[in-house]
Amino acid sequence: MTTVTGYKENENSTTLIYFQLDEKWKNCTGKGVSVAIIDSGIDADHPDLQGKVKESVEAKKDKTRIVFEPSDAGDSAGHGTACAGIISGIASDAEFYSIKVLGAGGLGDGQAFLAGLEYAINNRYRIVNLSLGTTKPQFFAPLHDLLDRAYQAGCIVVAAANNLPQPSFPSVFSSSLISVSKSEEKNPLNFGFRYGEVIELTAPGVNIRTPWLDGGYRNLTGNSFACPHIVGIIALILEDHPNFTPFQVKSALYAIAEENLEKAENK
Amino acid sequence: MPDENLANQEEKFRSIIEIIDIAHTLTEPINYSIVNLLKLSADQMDSDEASVIIRDGDEGEMKFLAAIGKVADQVINLKIPSGKGIAGFVLSSGQPMAVSEVGEENSFYAEVDRQTGYSTQTILATPLRFNDEIIGVLEYVNRKGKPPFEAFTADEMDKAAIFADTIASLVNVYEIAELSKNFSNKILLSDEKFKFNEVREWLNDVRSSAEHKQTIDLALLIKEIANRGENERRMCKQILEAILQYSDNTTETSYLNF
Numbered sequence: 001m002t003t004v005t006g007y008k009e010n011e012n013s014t015t016l017i018y019f020q021l022d023e024k025w026k027n028c029t030g031k032g033v034s035v036a037i038i039d040s041g042i043d044a045d046h047p048d049l050q051g052k053v054k055e056s057v058e059a060k061k062d063k064t065r066i067v068f069e070p071s072d073a074g075d076s077a078g079h080g081t082a083c084a085g086i087i088s089g090i091a092s093d094a095e096f097y098s099i100k101v102l103g104a105g106g107l108g109d110g111q112a113f114l115a116g117l118e119y120a121i122n123n124r125y126r127i128v129n130l131s132l133g134t135t136k137p138q139f140f141a142p143l144h145d146l147l148d149r150a151y152q153a154g155c156i157v158v159a160a161a162n163n164l165p166q167p168s169f170p171s172v173f174s175s176s177l178i179s180v181s182k183s184e185e186k187n188p189l190n191f192g193f194r195y196g197e198v199i200e201l202t203a204p205g206v207n208i209r210t211p212w213l214d215g216g217y218r219n220l221t222g223n224s225f226a227c228p229h230i231v232g233i234i235a236l237i238l239e240d241h242p243n244f245t246p247f248q249v250k251s252a253l254y255a256i257a258e259e260n261l262e263k264a265e266n267k
Numbered sequence: 268m269p270d271e272n273l274a275n276q277e278e279k280f281r282s283i284i285e286i287i288d289i290a291h292t293l294t295e296p297i298n299y300s301i302v303n304l305l306k307l308s309a310d311q312m313d314s315d316e317a318s319v320i321i322r323d324g325d326e327g328e329m330k331f332l333a334a335i336g337k338v339a340d341q342v343i344n345l346k347i348p349s350g351k352g353i354a355g356f357v358l359s360s361g362q363p364m365a366v367s368e369v370g371e372e373n374s375f376y377a378e379v380d381r382q383t384g385y386s387t388q389t390i391l392a393t394p395l396r397f398n399d400e401i402i403g404v405l406e407y408v409n410r411k412g413k414p415p416f417e418a419f420t421a422d423e424m425d426k427a428a429i430f431a432d433t434i435a436s437l438v439n440v441y442e443i444a445e446l447s448k449n450f451s452n453k454i455l456l457s458d459e460k461f462k463f464n465e466v467r468e469w470l471n472d473v474r475s476s477a478e479h480k481q482t483i484d485l486a487l488l489i490k491e492i493a494n495r496g497e498n499e500r501r502m503c504k505q506i507l508e509a510i511l512q513y514s515d516n517t518t519e520t521s522y523l524n525f
Contacts, residue, residue, distance in 0.1 A: 103350030
């Protein structure tokens with residue numbers, strides 16, 4: 001039994017509450033949990049993902065702004081399919097919403113990426129998988145604003161850390177999102193939480209077997225593939241506790257990771 | 268004054284041709300340096316096959332700029348459609364990726380393999396960044412020796428990023444020199460009268476790159492010296508050779524001390 005500390009707001013005050021996370025979430029499948037994948041699209045015909053992709057939209061330029069239109073373009077690179085496949089491997093009943101911002105000619109810059117995140121928040125998807133980021137300083141402030149909006153709307157944004165030795169946004173924001181870097185671990189349940197570090201979560205991300213284009217599978221390495229492992233775990237927790245706030249989810253992850261560490265040390 | 272106009276025209280032509288010459292003189296050694304760096308880095312990555320892929324136009328398309336390995340000659344200048352394959356993803360996302368068992372897919376790499384007869388099995392692709400812009404992709408393909416090849420590791424991903432920084436600087440200079448050549452060629456081939464304001468604006472842009480400015484200034488200085496006469500040319504050559512010799516010795520000493 002894991003005890004999690006959180007705050008609950010009521011009409012008059014903010015009260016400290018305690019809640020207990022039993023092991024039930026480990027038997028969940030992510031049923032009824034909506035997951036947005038902001039990426040290169042998803043191959044909805046992949047055997048591992050058939051019937052699971054509820055909607056696919058694609059970023060298009062409309063004069064100076066970006067709009068999202070229904071898309072049947074699938075996945076141009078394989079990356080989005082891989083992320084969805086990893087999540088589906090952990091939370092087999094999670095519902096996917098593909099927001100394609102990469103791969104279209106002339107797009108794929110920070111602007112499309114921000115627009116995709118705003119689209120996900122406006123649609124109130126419960127979890128947002130962001131295996132993307134930007135290092136451009138001009139996107140720092142607008143991304144910070146969007147992440148705060150996501151937090152207030154109850155959207156749990158999970159972002160992959162930069163694979164290169166420089167900060168990328170939003171993964172370096174600490175309060176309003178969950179950021180993840182790769183570990184050599186293979187078991188998705190054995191993720192880690194490094195409290196006080198810029199990138200707090202660690203999850204499997206080295207040589208991970210994932211669905212790929214044309215019904216195939218690949219072995220992939222990168223922080224991009226650690227991020228969906230945590231998204232999958234959150235989908236399980238949210239099925240069991242659908243009203244958890246982003247703060248409570250993060251607290252739950254922390255508590256589970258502490259328990260993982262304890263178990264590993266006692267072995 | 269038709270003669271005077273003709274003389275002006277000739278002078279303008281000469282200026283443009285000089286720009287093309289300088290740009291041409293620059294691109295060849297840069298390309299050579301990129302290939303050398305590819306060889307050096309591929310060796311460190313336990314691979315024999317590597318390539319540099321750069322942007323081709325504004326719509327996310329790419330082309331192979333340099334390559335080493337068995338099918339290097341066949342892939343040079345090969346085009347990659349926008350957002351396609353691992354290189355397309357790395358270019359648009361700016362994130363490196365290591366993928367193994369690549370050859371199974373019905374994708375861009377399979378197409379390239381069909382064209383070249385090569386068998387791509389494992390890839391490490393990392394972005395080439397310059398001034399916060401992603402200007403291309405550095406790829407290492409397969410391992411030394413015989414298959415099956417081990418996947419590239421997370422440590423090798425970090426190592427490739429260091430090589431990518433150096434290669435990106437060279438690619439940037441190469442692209443500016445290429446731009447110079449193409450722009451000047453376009454002017455020469457054009458029937459329209461020369462638009463020298465455009466040339467001046469373009470030169471200002473080029474000169475905003477500090478490295479390029481220094482190289483071009485050096486090239487112009489050498490040209491100026493060469494125009495002064497045979498004695499000056501000979502002396503300049505001796506001085507430059509002495510600098511090279513000094514540089515070689517310095518490198519050796521540093522290496523030994525290290």
